[in-house]
Amino acid sequence: MSVIADLLLITGALFCFLGALGLLRMPDVYNRIQAGTKAVTLGILALLVGVGVEHPEWWPKLLIVGLFVLLTNPIGSSTLARAFHRAGVPIWQKQEDGS
Amino acid sequence: MTRQIQHVTLTFVLAFVFWLLLVGSVTGQEVVAGLLVAAAVAALNADRPPVLAGLRLSPMAPVAFVLYLVTLLRALLRANLDVARRVLTPSLPIRPAMVRVKTSLRSDLGRLVLANSITLTPGTLSVDVDDDAVVVHWIDCAPGTDLEAATRAIAADFERHLRGFLT
């Protein structure tokens, strides 16, 4: 049991780290949102399931936190992306100077 | 009128289930308090636009919902491996583009869930919702792609299951 929990916790933390790394490496704001949202959402879910395996009596609250993250994280990201799109932030193209 | 009754009932049930999950136990006091709070929430929100009106309540709806969840989790897993690969590759293999994905879902809730799902799918991010289309930022659009077919592929999988329980 504890091994499964440990694996889930490390996987979750690893995906959070990869998301943050993507945030740093990607060239423009839309790509950063992509890397940040997806990896971090799965990371948090894995962390929550890992905690749930070690503390089965916490599952109702973990379920709420998980559903909340699964619902609001993409919505928040899309809202931001829409705001940038409407404010005229251009998308990055490889042909240009690449900055 | 019946639409409003349905809306209030749905709000009440959802608020009550949420309350039960939050307190994490089913004892007398908490059920009574939960019923009161859920009723108050439903009453206070009765005049708001019915966000949940897009729900289609039919015997097959729960099946479609479960199928949708499975599709979503599979897509989420693939999306993460995809992002991890791109982030860890030194040359950063991305070719971003904005594309429009047409949808046949009519209700606000349906489009919200679809846009949300697209954000969690590999390589795509919902940016805006027009009349009948979702504007999507696509991270890896190969030059010369058949846009029409490719954009259909982005949404088709989710729409098939979503149409089971949303309009």
Add this chain to the structure above:
Amino acid sequence: MNLDVVDGIVLALLGAASALALLRLWIGPHAPDRIVAADTLSVIATGAIVILALLFDSALYLDVALLYGVLAFVGIVALARAIEGDAS
């Protein structure tokens, strides 16, 4: 609270993730980049608070995590609205 190797790895990874997000928050270069960094940072913090619940063995931290998540979401949506208002 006694930490084992796994807890150490998890905390190190989450700490590194927060540091990277903070770095993006710091170097920008523009406001949108900083807002996205703050958004990601807040979600990572939510996960870190859940880990704290595990380490301190107290379910109270889960409520803290939930509230933190709600407030972060409201803040992000408010910021997005503000940017859109500027444009139109």
